[in-house]
Amino acid sequence: MSTEKNQAFQQAPWRVQLQILGMVLLGFVTTALVASIYLNVSAQTAAAAIETESLSFTRDTLQRQNASLRTEIGVITSAREMRKRAEELGFFLPDAESSHYLLIKGYPGKQTKITAPPITQIELPESILKPIYTQSLWEWLYENLVDFRMNQYGGLLK
DSSP states (O other), rough: OHHHHHHHOOOOHHHHHHHHHHHHHHHHHHHHHHHHHHHHHHHHHHHHHHHHHHHHHHHHHHHHHHHHHHHHHHHTTTTHHHOOOHHHOOOOOOTTTTTOOOOOOOOOOOOOOSSSSSSGOOOOEEEEEOGGGOHHHHHHHHHHHHHHHHHHHHHHHO
């Protein structure tokens, strides 16, 4: 009877083969899916690295161009070049005889701007440290030992 039960519940051989084939195909599909995800992520990482390198090269090129332009501006605005350009435009350095000064009534002259407050108004900040923290370890030990001895032996001496 038990062999008859086993035969009744036993699956057909073609069904077992289909199940094995399905498991193998499922393994291949899973492996292909994981591999495609891995390749996709790797491709994106490589593309980002190439773009970063390109942007870094562009940044370096622009920094060199900026440095070159700053140097050009420095040469163009140097004292020698500015004097040469001023002379070409007809400007000249005045001497004492050719200079005329005008005195204007009521004009007080260039006013100085005081940016710092007077010394009397400056308030010194309070110390951040509490007085208890300004005492050294030795001073603290000495005071506590003296207090301890006075309390311990003070009662006996009275």
